[in-house]
Amino acid sequence: MLVQASGRVQYRPVGPATRRGRRVPWGTFALMRYIEVSGVRMSVIGLGTWQFGSREWGYGRDYVEHESQRIVARALDLGINLIDTAELYGFGRSERAVGQAVGDRRSQAFLATKLLPVLPVDPVVHQRARGSARRLGVDRIDLYQAHGPNPVFPPGLLFAAFGRLQREGLVTHIGVSNYSLPRWQAAERALGGPVLSNQVQYSLVDRRPDRDLVGWAQEHDRLIIAYSPLGQGLLSGRYTPGHRPGGMRAMRPLFLPDNLERASGLLDALRDVASSHGATPAQIALAWLVHRPNVVVIPGASSVEQLESNAAAGDLVLTDDEHAHLSGASDDFHPQTGWQTVPSLLRARIPA
Numbered sequence: 238m239l240v241q242a243s244g245r246v247q248y249r250p251v252g253p254a255t256r257r258g259r260r261v262p263w264g265t266f267a268l269m270r271y272i273e274v275s276g277v278r279m280s281v282i283g284l285g286t287w288q289f290g291s292r293e294w295g296y297g298r299d300y301v302e303h304e305s306q307r308i309v310a311r312a313l314d315l316g317i318n319l320i321d322t323a324e325l326y327g328f329g330r331s332e333r334a335v336g337q338a339v340g341d342r343r344s345q346a347f348l349a350t351k352l353l354p355v356l357p358v359d360p361v362v363h364q365r366a367r368g369s370a371r372r373l374g375v376d377r378i379d380l381y382q383a384h385g386p387n388p389v390f391p392p393g394l395l396f397a398a399f400g401r402l403q404r405e406g407l408v409t410h411i412g413v414s415n416y417s418l419p420r421w422q423a424a425e426r427a428l429g430g431p432v433l434s435n436q437v438q439y440s441l442v443d444r445r446p447d448r449d450l451v452g453w454a455q456e457h458d459r460l461i462i463a464y465s466p467l468g469q470g471l472l473s474g475r476y477t478p479g480h481r482p483g484g485m486r487a488m489r490p491l492f493l494p495d496n497l498e499r500a501s502g503l504l505d506a507l508r509d510v511a512s513s514h515g516a517t518p519a520q521i522a523l524a525w526l527v528h529r530p531n532v533v534v535i536p537g538a539s540s541v542e543q544l545e546s547n548a549a550a551g552d553l554v555l556t557d558d559e560h561a562h563l564s565g566a567s568d569d570f571h572p573q574t575g576w577q578t579v580p581s582l583l584r585a586r587i588p589a
């Protein structure tokens with residue numbers, strides 16, 4: 238169910254922003270949109286914080302110590318309540334940075350973190366949950382997610398421990414991440430209650446959740462949390478075969494020169510739609526996702542400006558034609574994957 242925001246939030250768009258397809262001038266009011274799923278109210282645009290404290294993104298010390306704090310503060314100003322982190326990100330540094338930045342604005346945030354369920358037995362799960370809560374500076378985690386399925390152990394072990402965390406009040410909602418639909422359903426049976434959300438890779442460059450997860454979430458009042466909604470920055474259109482990102486993205490198949498070349502049709506479609514809204518390709522890529530009921534996005538941001546731009550995308554409404562045009566361009570994008578990419582990845586490692 239779609240609900241209107243309870244109040245308008247003032248923000249300063251960093252680029253031309255649009256509301257309901259109309260251009261709005263700098264410094265005006267815009268709406269953050271919220272959805273309500275299983276009684277939980279969430280901003281359709283959330284904030285991902287893998288970047289905080291993780292060396293693999295290569296954003297440096299000032300980003301980790303200062304910009305991360307400004308990003309979270311600005312997110313809360315703009316009405317973003319969903320903030321996603323994980324014990325794994327920077328080995329706890331991301332959780333600490335989020336906790337420090339949220340501070341006494343706790344009531345404005347819906348804090349989601351994740352457990353890597355390597356050994357999903359009750360005492361370990363409890364110890365890890367307490368560690369996450371401590372780093373976040375909270376006595377209750379709003380959404381505790383399994384970072385991925387553990388195929389070695391039956392789901393009953395982990396979800397029995399999760400159930401106890403809920404009953405004891407350390408955790409309010411349970412979620413999963415990177416779960417197939419059968420695994421998500423099995424998790425619900427093992428918990429004996431709703432597993433609120435499944436956090437999955439979902440964007441114009443990865444449409445797998447369209448197969449069954451999104452429809453099931455819509456039918457059963459559950460939530461899809463789309464991670465890497467900007468294809469890790471590819472959908473901003475700023476990267477080309479001659480201008481590739483550094484850090485771990487340089488070694489990701491998606492950012493290989495061949496694949497960046499293949500993405501040009503999709504990026505052109507994004508630019509087309511963006512120009513008719515006075516928006517950016519990244520904003521359109523997010524709007525394409527949150528066009529769907531029961532889907533929220535958690536883009537990461539390398540600056541406050543990006544965060545502001547992403548927040549403004551929640552207010553964009555695409556026409557059905559624009560939506561279909563983008564979906565068609567996405568269908569036509571066939572990146573090289575798997576073993577095919579090995580020679581190119583090796584070439585990318587060797588300096589010219």
Ligand SMILES: NC(=O)c1ccc[n+]([C@@H]2O[C@H](COP(=O)([O-])OP(=O)(O)OC[C@H]3O[C@@H](n4cnc5c(N)ncnc54)[C@H](OP(=O)(O)O)[C@@H]3O)[C@@H](O)[C@H]2O)c1
Nearest residue numbers: 285286287464465466467468469470473519536537539543
């Ligand atoms: N559950 C899981 O297994 C899992 C896996 C991955 C991620 N996640 C979560 O999902 C979050 C988001 O995914 P992600 O960080 O992988 O990918 P993403 O959100 O698709 O991409 C984030 C990157 O895109 C660029 N960007 C962001 N906003 C932009 C804008 N307005 N204009 C232009 N460029 C922009 C920035 O990189 P540059 O400026 O450097 O280009 C930023 O670091 C993570 O932070 C994490 O919380 C979860």
